[in-house]
Amino acid sequence: MSLKEKIRQEMPCQDPQVRRANFDEVALGYTEEQAVKEAARCIQCKKPKCREGCPVEVLIPDFIKAVAERDFAGAAVKLKEKNALPAICGRVCPQESQCEEKCILGIKSEPVAIGRLERFVADWEMAQGASATEAAPAKGAKVAVIGAGPAGLTCAAELAKLGYAVTVFEALHTAGGVLMYGIPEFRLPKAIVDKEIANLRQLGVELQFNVVIGPSMTVEELMNEQGYAAVFLGTGAGLPNFMGIPGENLCGVFSANEFLTRTNLMKGFRFPEYGTPVKLGRKVAVLGAGNVAMDAARTAVRLGAEEVTIVYRRSDKEMPARAEEIEHAREEGVQFKLLTNPVEIIGDENGWVKAMKCLRYELGEPDASGRRKPVAIPGSEFVMDMDTVIVAIGTGPNPLATKSTAGLELNRRGNIVADEEGRTSIPGVFAGGDIVTGAATVILAMGAGKKAAQAIDAYITAKAAEAAN
Amino acid sequence: MYPIVRKEILSASVKLFDLKAPLVAAKAKAGQFFILRSDEKGERIPLTIADFDREQGTITAIFQEIGAGTRLLGQLEAGDAVLDVVGPLGVPSEIERFDGPVVVVGGGVGIAPIYPIARALKEAGNRVVSIIGARNKELLFWEEKMAAVSDELIVCTDDGSYGRKGFVTDALKDFYEANKDLQRVWAIGPMPMMRAIANTTRPMGVHTIVSMNPLMMDGTGMCGACRVLVGGETKFACVDGPEFDGHLVDFDLALKRLTIYRDEEKRALAALEHHHEGGRCGCH
Numbered sequence: 055m056s057l058k059e060k061i062r063q064e065m066p067c068q069d070p071q072v073r074r075a076n077f078d079e080v081a082l083g084y085t086e087e088q089a090v091k092e093a094a095r096c097i098q099c100k101k102p103k104c105r106e107g108c109p110v111e112v113l114i115p116d117f118i119k120a121v122a123e124r125d126f127a128g129a130a131v132k133l134k135e136k137n138a139l140p141a142i143c144g145r146v147c148p149q150e151s152q153c154e155e156k157c158i159l160g161i162k163s164e165p166v167a168i169g170r171l172e173r174f175v176a177d178w179e180m181a182q183g184a185s186a187t188e189a190a191p192a193k194g195a196k197v198a199v200i201g202a203g204p205a206g207l208t209c210a211a212e213l214a215k216l217g218y219a220v221t222v223f224e225a226l227h228t229a230g231g232v233l234m235y236g237i238p239e240f241r242l243p244k245a246i247v248d249k250e251i252a253n254l255r256q257l258g259v260e261l262q263f264n265v266v267i268g269p270s271m272t273v274e275e276l277m278n279e280q281g282y283a284a285v286f287l288g289t290g291a292g293l294p295n296f297m298g299i300p301g302e303n304l305c306g307v308f309s310a311n312e313f314l315t316r317t318n319l320m321k322g323f324r325f326p327e328y329g330t331p332v333k334l335g336r337k338v339a340v341l342g343a344g345n346v347a348m349d350a351a352r353t354a355v356r357l358g359a360e361e362v363t364i365v366y367r368r369s370d371k372e373m374p375a376r377a378e379e380i381e382h383a384r385e386e387g388v389q390f391k392l393l394t395n396p397v398e399i400i401g402d403e404n405g406w407v408k409a410m411k412c413l414r415y416e417l418g419e420p421d422a423s424g425r426r427k428p429v430a431i432p433g434s435e436f437v438m439d440m441d442t443v444i445v446a447i448g449t450g451p452n453p454l455a456t457k458s459t460a461g462l463e464l465n466r467r468g469n470i471v472a473d474e475e476g477r478t479s480i481p482g483v484f485a486g487g488d489i490v491t492g493a494a495t496v497i498l499a500m501g502a503g504k505k506a507a508q509a510i511d512a513y514i515t516a517k518a519a520e521a522a523n
Numbered sequence: 524m525y526p527i528v529r530k531e532i533l534s535a536s537v538k539l540f541d542l543k544a545p546l547v548a549a550k551a552k553a554g555q556f557f558i559l560r561s562d563e564k565g566e567r568i569p570l571t572i573a574d575f576d577r578e579q580g581t582i583t584a585i586f587q588e589i590g591a592g593t594r595l596l597g598q599l600e601a602g603d604a605v606l607d608v609v610g611p612l613g614v615p616s617e618i619e620r621f622d623g624p625v626v627v628v629g630g631g632v633g634i635a636p637i638y639p640i641a642r643a644l645k646e647a648g649n650r651v652v653s654i655i656g657a658r659n660k661e662l663l664f665w666e667e668k669m670a671a672v673s674d675e676l677i678v679c680t681d682d683g684s685y686g687r688k689g690f691v692t693d694a695l696k697d698f699y700e701a702n703k704d705l706q707r708v709w710a711i712g713p714m715p716m717m718r719a720i721a722n723t724t725r726p727m728g729v730h731t732i733v734s735m736n737p738l739m740m741d742g743t744g745m746c747g748a749c750r751v752l753v754g755g756e757t758k759f760a761c762v763d764g765p766e767f768d769g770h771l772v773d774f775d776l777a778l779k780r781l782t783i784y785r786d787e788e789k790r791a792l793a794a795l796e797h798h799h800e801g802g803r804c805g806c807h
């Protein structure tokens with residue numbers, strides 16, 4: 055036991071000064087030696103608390119044990135029993151509030167670096183070359199999956215493994231959803247997403263791009279005319295919110311979605327070789343403090359902005375982004391203006407942003423979410439000079455697919471009402487991911503996709519049995 | 524891939540493509556648009572569905588070469604293909620039968636998107652009066668097609684090189700003076716023209732619909748680049764429009780927002796011209 059390290063292994067990272075100017079991945083991943091050392095810290099709890107923190111209940115002690123024994127292939131098998139996309143989750147899960155938060159070692163010292171180990175195993179396996187997954191015998195039924203984000207992709211993979219003929223319909227020209235257009239390359243290399251999509255194709259899943267369910271084709275047509283036995287809706291929460299303050303349509307005010315999509319999906323950071331431009335001034339404010347805000351701020355740094363400031367109305371304790379991203383943003387020189395909220399964006403004579411009028415806040419009583427509610431301090435108004443404002447204060451459900459589907463029950467925010475297994479108010483129509491929960495996490499979207507696949511299988515099997523009787 | 528089955532050169536800078544896009548052709552309605560991407564490095568370019576043939580599975584686009592994106596597009600020939608086509612997008616025009624004449628106004632390349640609206644209005648049994656205009660004769664197109672779906676066609680050129688000399692707004696004013704029962708106006712063209720039409724019809728109290736063409740990217744409501752202010756409310760033109768009440772649109776703001784990427788657009792064009800005529804070589 056004396057060999058055990060008290061402190062977790064540091065993640066090797068690109069130097070902040072270097073990475074400020076490139077889009078390469080920031081965290082470089084554990085070496086084998088580091089992984090084995092870190093895995094040895096796990097005390098293999100009989101009742102592993104860590105698993106309770108993981109939305110898909112990854113067999114955490116089992117895969118870590120295999121790593122400690124240098125059986126990386128065995129670790130990969132254990133890991134993938136519950137998680138189809140470990141290379142992605144190991145990188146983007148908010149581990150500090152999920153698996154690692156519950157790890158027993160966290161009480162006295164630092165929790166086991168479960169996410170980093172997960173990433174290590176997944177990367178190790180990818181480096182060995184693709185492992186062929188065997189599909190079950192064909193079932194002879196077709197299922198349509200709408201949206202190629204983590205929810206849809208996971209649902210499609212599970213269904214294909216069960217033997218269904220699956221077609222994924224995606225509105226954009228490429229698969230991945232937020233993994234592709236939102237989360238930047240320096241946090242999640244697109245090559246990893248591409249590999250997962252290649253795996254999906256290997257399983258026989260067909261991907262149809264440039265199809266917007268609603269205007270191009272409806273759910274009803276898919277089921278009644280095209281013979282799909284069931285439909286899964288994984289259309290995400292892609293509709294950007296704005297604040298409704300004066301000046302927010304000025305030139306130089308962008309949604310984080312626009313800014314990130316131009317940069318990531320359209321490769322605007324390589325303009326003009328790639329045709330889509332990205333615009334950025336010298337002084338950039340990013341409104342919000344979630345993952346989206348951190349991604350926008352760090353992208354702005356990389357595109358050469360001189361001063362990038364996160365403006366957030368609560369304090370640092372409430373910031374919803376992953377801890378690691380906040381730390382990385384700070385290292386890269388992003389400023390934080392907390393307990394501050396804009397009330398107006400001020401323009402120049404040409405209609406461009408030149409400043410932002412803000413109020414200072416203090417924290418009051420806890421609100422419904424349990425977080426202390428920010429209260430504006432009267433008379434605290436001040437002006438910040440600014441030439442670009444990126445709005446990252448959340449997104450809502452995109453209504454194109456839902457409003458074109460008669461009889462689909464929605465809640466008052468426009469999210470689809472679905473049960474734990476993804477069943478909606480329409481028989482044969484299932485849903486999961488951000489379109490049901492509102493903007494959440496990759497792992498929750500994947501978990502929902504997987505559960506829905508099982509429910510779809512049960513639904514189709516029961517219907518076939520009924521028809522046979 | 525979406526093949527270009529026919530290309531027509533309408534003027535030095537205006538080209539027509541018939542694109543094989545069965546999914547879009549099957550659903551297209553007057554007033555809707557689509558987005559294309561010519562190749563892996565290309566922008567997503569929104570264009571109006573100027574016509575469609577459900578049987579052949581084709582849609583017609585007419586575009587003006589103004590910047591790098593449309594110039595590269597114009598270099599493609601019949602037999603080539605574009606990488607992506609998605610649509611139909613946007614809310615279709617509300618077509619109903621009116622108890623009196625309706626006027627459609629198409630300015631410049633705006634003649635293309637006004638055509639399917641004129642046709643739909645005609646098919647719905649309306650008395651359709653069409654006013655089309657361009658800077659000069661060379662830039663006019665589809666006169667016969669427009670005549671075929673109109674009860675009356677008025678053609679204007681700014682320089683008088685063809686038809687009536689003057690602006691489409693003058694022709695509209697004259698028509699209204701003689702036809703006070705004018706029911707509704709649709710106007711599509713450059714934003715300053717649409718604003719001028721809206722300003723012309725405001726004192727007449729004639730409901731006027733314009734088709735906004737702000738900057739767009741995804742076309743599905745995901746980015747908010749296409750924000751327009753209508754009656755003090757922020758709308759996303761790609762999903763809430765592109766048609767709006769012309770009397771409520773904030774054109775000043777819309778015109779400013781069109782210039783957001785102007786410096787970059789100039790750079791892209793310069794980079795394109797710096798290269799050989801063949802287009803992008805990616806040497807940067």
Ligand SMILES: Cc1cc2nc3c(=O)[nH]c(=O)nc-3n(C[C@H](O)[C@H](O)[C@H](O)COP(=O)(O)OP(=O)(O)OC[C@H]3O[C@@H](n4cnc5c(N)ncnc54)[C@H](O)[C@@H]3O)c2cc1C
Pocket residue numbers: 146147148200201202203204205206223224225226229230231232233236237265266267268288289290291292314345346349376452454455486487488489493494495496497499
């Ligand atoms: C910038 C950013 C950073 C994030 N960082 C993290 C992170 O670090 N960790 C984490 O866990 N989570 C993070 N998230 C959240 C996470 O990405 C989402 O919760 C997750 O992607 C939701 O998955 P989904 O499959 O439900 O939807 P999405 O990923 O949104 O995918 C939905 C797909 O459906 C398509 N679609 C929509 N409508 C239609 C239609 N009508 N027809 C056809 N296709 C349609 C969309 O184009 C899209 O491809 C981040 C989100 C953003 C935006």
Ligand SMILES: Cc1cc2nc3c(=O)[nH]c(=O)nc-3n(C[C@H](O)[C@H](O)[C@H](O)COP(=O)(O)OP(=O)(O)OC[C@H]3O[C@@H](n4cnc5c(N)ncnc54)[C@H](O)[C@@H]3O)c2cc1C
Pocket residue numbers: 556566567568569570571572585586587588589590591592593594632635636735736737738739740765781782785788789792
């Ligand atoms: C709904 C809609 C329908 C349209 N229909 C037609 C049509 O039928 N025929 C036609 O010729 N044009 C149409 N346009 C305009 C056309 O999309 C632009 O002219 C084109 O994208 C310019 O690209 P570029 O790279 O050649 O020019 P750039 O040099 O990049 O830009 C020149 C100007 O074009 C406009 N523009 C640039 N990028 C975009 C963009 N992504 N979206 C919209 N406008 C942009 C701006 O005003 C810009 O200043 C339509 C636009 C919209 C939004």
Ligand code: SF4
Pocket residue numbers: 107108109110111112114137143144147149152153154168169172497
């Ligand atoms: S999937 Fe996410 S929450 Fe679960 S063990 Fe892996 S990193 Fe932790």
Ligand code: SF4
Pocket residue numbers: 095096097098099102103104105114115156157158159166168
């Ligand atoms: S709680 Fe921590 S120490 Fe215990 S099994 Fe899980 S990872 Fe290992």
Ligand code: FES
Pocket residue numbers: 738739740741742743744745746747748749750759760761762
């Ligand atoms: S073009 Fe992106 S929201 Fe309209």
Ligand SMILES: [Mg+2]
Pocket residue numbers: 329566590591592593788791
């Ligand atoms: Mg362009």
